[in-house]
Amino acid sequence: MKKLMLYLPLALVVLIIVILIKTFLFTSKQDKVAAVNPVEVDIDDVAAHLSDAIQYCTLSTQDSSMFNPEPFLKFNAFLEQTYPLIHQKLEREVINDYSLLYKWTGSDESLKPVMFVAHTDIVPVEPGTEKNWKYDAFSGQIADGFVWGRGALDMKSTLTGLMEAAEKLLQTGFQPKRTIYFAFGHDEEIGGPEGAAKIVEVFKAKGIRVAFTLDEGMVILNEELSPSKKQLAVIGLAEKGYVTLKISVETKGGHSSMPPTQTTLGVLSKAISQLEQNQMPASLSGAAGQLFDTIGPDLPFVQKALFANQWLFGGVILNQLAKKNTTNAMIRTTTAPTIMDGGVKENILPSKAHALVNFRVLPGDTVADVLAHTKKAINDPNVEITIHGRTNGEASPIASTDSFGHRAIKKTIYQMFPGTAVTPGLVMAGTDSKHYVAIADDCYRFAPAIFGPDTPGRIHGTNERVEIEGYVKSIQYYIQLMKNVGSSTEN
Ligand SMILES: [Zn+2]
Known part of the structure; x- marks a missing residue:
């Protein structure tokens, strides 16, 4: 224990030195090209x-x-x-x-x-x-x-x-x-x-x-x-894919005076909630990662140090990016429930209900990944999950x-x-x-x-x-x- 206490400050100093060296080596990725006189246009x-x-x-x-x-x-x-x-x-x-x-x-x-x-x-x-x-x-x-x-x-x-x-x-x-x-x-x-x-x-x-x-x-x-x-000029290298899943639930239905503890709408709502709580995994690879690698050296010091040391701060960066809708969409396949439909009358338990959930697929993920993830996240045999509408929704290369x-x-x-x-x-x-x-x-x-x-x-x-x-x-x-x-x- 005593030995550990002795080495800990030393390890910390080494870590800080490594972080600083990596930050200083993280230099501009911009090229030096001379400006050209534009052709005159009326x-x-x-x-x-x-x-x-x-x-x-x-x-x-x-x-x-x-x-x-x-x-x-x-x-x-x-x-x-x-x-x-x-x-x-x-x-x-x-x-x-x-x-x-x-x-x-x-x-x-x-x-x-x-x-x-x-x-x-x-x-x-x-x-x-x-x-x-x-x-x-x-x-x-x-x-x-x-x-x-x-x-x-x-x-x-x-x-x-x-x-x-x-x-x-x-x-x-x-x-x-x-x-x-x-x-x-x-x-x-x-x-x-x-x-x-x-x-x-x-x-x-x-x-x-x-x-x-x-x-x-x-x-x-x-x-x-x-x-x-x-x-900052951004050259788009890829675009996200697009797939909508239909989440369907079918139960017995019946009169609302004697409902079962699990209703069609309850099962469907839970499924949607499960999906929101279990988002597709985030990643800093691909085009979004390339963006942060490229602009990182031009960011203020603390952010620059974070991006220069992704080996250490990768998790922190992903957490921060996930907090904003705009940056969250850059690092993962997004989950957006857009339509929910079920029920016709206030005193009838609907036997059928469905929801549509639109996913924007991150390059690197596939429609099959989205389907598998959704099935796993919902994990309920009463829920049927199918691809809705067009199916060629893969992300681009x-x-x-x-x-x-x-x-x-x-x-x-x-x-x-x-x-x-x-x-x-x-x-x-x-x-x-x-x-x-x-x-x-x-x-x-x-x-x-x-x-x-x-x-x-x-x-x-x-x-x-x-x-x-x-x-x-x-x-x-x-x-x-x-x-x-x-x-x-x-x-
Ligand atoms: Zn257009």
Whole structure:
């Protein structure tokens, strides 16, 4: 005992020294790349084009009988008119009547093609909120330094941004060495089965694979939103999967005057409660772990020391991250009971009841894992657990940070947004990339748009808008990125 008392302070000192050394060795992961002068873009012209684009009400509706093809056809015609060089020099294929695939053929066939992805469809304005818009949602109003309207952020500004960039490069006579595709699905907002999925079929049939796709998903966080308080570009390497389980209970039911001690609703409620108390395991591996590894060195000292010493503080970090909904979703498959249904009358014991629980699957977990976990957590033979609705809900693979595509996307961020840090990240929502993983070596999810605390709520929300100066910068980013990937001979 005496000996132990003697060694304990010594051990503590050694531990502190190890922690400090690891913290000091945990240095910035950012590259030093010189800024590049952006190509000049006519701000009024590009704002006017985006304003026009917003005025086409290209709505995705859950109920396919409500689909109105007219605005989609008109939108596609608008692209033809607005970007004449693209339509002269690139091959355009209309896929499944409304989706668009452009091919800008490269001069060197030995180089793997790349693909820029966007979608032409938008979500509806929530009924009853029309009056809360400062300007009509489909006016494309240009005011206060913004272009306003549904789809401005998600994602017509990306789509027209890509078109502006390619048109500009064509004006200057630019010829890419590798082939560049532009793929614009028309039903991303309802999962992409008629758009992106059909474009993927075309590639599969022709046996064409691309080095990478670049799609929506992540953006640049301004100083206020960034965890390191330094402007931070997040390149999404993966997206979570999606599965809903139906939890069903069936008992005898009967009159409510003489109920058994265990009722249908009681069993169902207990099952849901068990699930909430037994969350899927948390993990710092994968894209979320890569994010903390990358931004860790730029965090304040105490946080930096924690992330530098995950061997010791891994549990503490996971506990802290689990406390906030936003960070909890980054480290585990989340459990969200969304619907509960049972009972018809106050004095009848229902014989049947069910609940739906929606899980967002962390890359690394599988739908089978979720199912097994749920069965184990509920552990009740009276409860039936089945997969509800679509079943292809697996999480995406994690894209490489060591590919020529990732290097190009990252380098272009440094070139066009000097002072911005770059990190890999995980996308919580679904994008069309879930289809493109089948034909791409790597799928990246990043749009060169700077978001502040007020921006995310406008996506699918009220007063969606894009800052015009930021929009110009995103066009300049795409021009530089197309130059970088188009002139590179890496494969
Ligand atoms: Zn979108």
